[in-house]
Amino acid sequence: MRRASLIEKDAESISTLKDLTNVFESLASTQVAKMKGKVLESQDFFGLLWERYTSLRIDPKRRITNRDGVGNNGRNAIILISAEAGLSGDLDARVIETMQNENDLSKTDIVVLGSHGASQLSQRGLTYSRFFKLPESDDFIDVSPVIKAVLPYERIRVYYEEYVSLGSQIVKSIDLVSRIQDMSHEYEEGTMTDYDTIFEPSLEEIAEQMEETMMRIALSQTILQSALAQAASRFNAMTMAEDRAGELLGEFKLEFHRAKRSESDRRLREVLVGIKKKRREAAAGA
Amino acid sequence: MKKQDKVKQINVIARAPFKLYFQGTALSLSATNAIGKFDVLPGHADFFSMLEPGEVYIEPVEGEPVVFNVSNGIVTVRSDEVMLFANM
Numbered sequence: 424m425r426r427a428s429l430i431e432k433d434a435e436s437i438s439t440l441k442d443l444t445n446v447f448e449s450l451a452s453t454q455v456a457k458m459k460g461k462v463l464e465s466q467d468f469f470g471l472l473w474e475r476y477t478s479l480r481i482d483p484k485r486r487i488t489n490r491d492g493v494g495n496n497g498r499n500a501i502i503l504i505s506a507e508a509g510l511s512g513d514l515d516a517r518v519i520e521t522m523q524n525e526n527d528l529s530k531t532d533i534v535v536l537g538s539h540g541a542s543q544l545s546q547r548g549l550t551y552s553r554f555f556k557l558p559e560s561d562d563f564i565d566v567s568p569v570i571k572a573v574l575p576y577e578r579i580r581v582y583y584e585e586y587v588s589l590g591s592q593i594v595k596s597i598d599l600v601s602r603i604q605d606m607s608h609e610y611e612e613g614t615m616t617d618y619d620t621i622f623e624p625s626l627e628e629i630a631e632q633m634e635e636t637m638m639r640i641a642l643s644q645t646i647l648q649s650a651l652a653q654a655a656s657r658f659n660a661m662t663m664a665e666d667r668a669g670e671l672l673g674e675f676k677l678e679f680h681r682a683k684r685s686e687s688d689r690r691l692r693e694v695l696v697g698i699k700k701k702r703r704e705a706a707a708g709a
Numbered sequence: 710m711k712k713q714d715k716v717k718q719i720n721v722i723a724r725a726p727f728k729l730y731f732q733g734t735a736l737s738l739s740a741t742n743a744i745g746k747f748d749v750l751p752g753h754a755d756f757f758s759m760l761e762p763g764e765v766y767i768e769p770v771e772g773e774p775v776v777f778n779v780s781n782g783i784v785t786v787r788s789d790e791v792m793l794f795a796n797m
Contacts, residue, residue: 468726469726475757475785620754621757623758633783643726
């Protein structure tokens with residue numbers, strides 16, 4: 424049996440760990456609340472903008488897109504959104520596994536956002552073509568360099584984590600490429616064409632700029648979603664760690680009391696043996 | 710009895726991803742696009758424009774004017790419903 428003083432020392436370390444996980448748990452909980460509000464605001468903004476974007480109609484013959492001539496040797500691009508640091512459970516590992524299962528990675532270039540995802544890819548022997556740090560601020564997410572990197576690809580898929588509830592986060596993927604809808608043969612109510620709307624600059628120029636803007640906003644949305652899911656996952660991981668630390672602390676306390684009793688029993692035995700010895704010596708001397 | 714003219718107005722939503730600048734009825738909205746400064750007044754034709762960096766000025770039906778700066782954005786007008794999306 425280990426000595427009581429050693430067990431006490433270990434218990435103190437676990438107690439500190441329990442306090443730390445508690446702090447991290449509180450931080451993650453605050454972050455979840457903050458992020459949730461931002462995600463909802465951003466979704467609302469994106470919804471309204473999407474409604475306007477999809478109402479644009481242009482003649483297919485005149486459709487201009489800045490993605491004309493894309494191809495990149497038939498290779499596809501994947502944007503993998505991960506965490507900047509660990510402590511968020513197995514979420515990033517799940518995203519990578521899903522990406523591996525759903526794609527032929529020999530024909531795909533991976534662009535990774537977040538240091539944790541980059542290190543997880545390296546550990547699995549997977550190479551990535553570009554790495555970007557996650558934006559430091561949630562208030563302004565500049566994804567322009569990422570969009571610039573993936574724009575030459577015809578198919579751009581984003582893998583990220585989505586918050587369902589505090590206890591559940593799922594892996595999701597979206598196709599980032601969305602083209603302006605062609606002018607339909609039948610006039611739909613709510614559409615905006617250059618027959619009935621003034622466009623400044625021209626509809627073609629707006630369509631071209633909007634395509635990239637919508638891609639940028641869609642990617643920003645997935646980054647926000649991912650950050651929310653990671654905060655929730657971190658909260659869960661910290662709750663589990665705190666529970667485990669609590670259990671360990673209980674086990675250590677029990678072990679400590681056993682060790683203490685054992686040590687006092689041993690001392691008592693030593694005293695009794697000493698007394699007996701003294702008695703025997705006294706009896707022998709008499 | 711003299712028939713009272715109804716005040717013409719536009720419904721405006723002006724927002725950025727995480728900020729609502731204005732939502733309500735207004736008499737006018739002014740902003741800048743590639744051509745220059747423009748105003749949206751009640752009865753404006755349907756309109757879709759990319760915004761240039763500059764000041765946006767909204768004159769509400771009630772209350773003080775709302776003024777803010779944008780770095781980019783779009784403004785759409787459809788049947789007196791104005792939506793301004795800023796700083797995207």
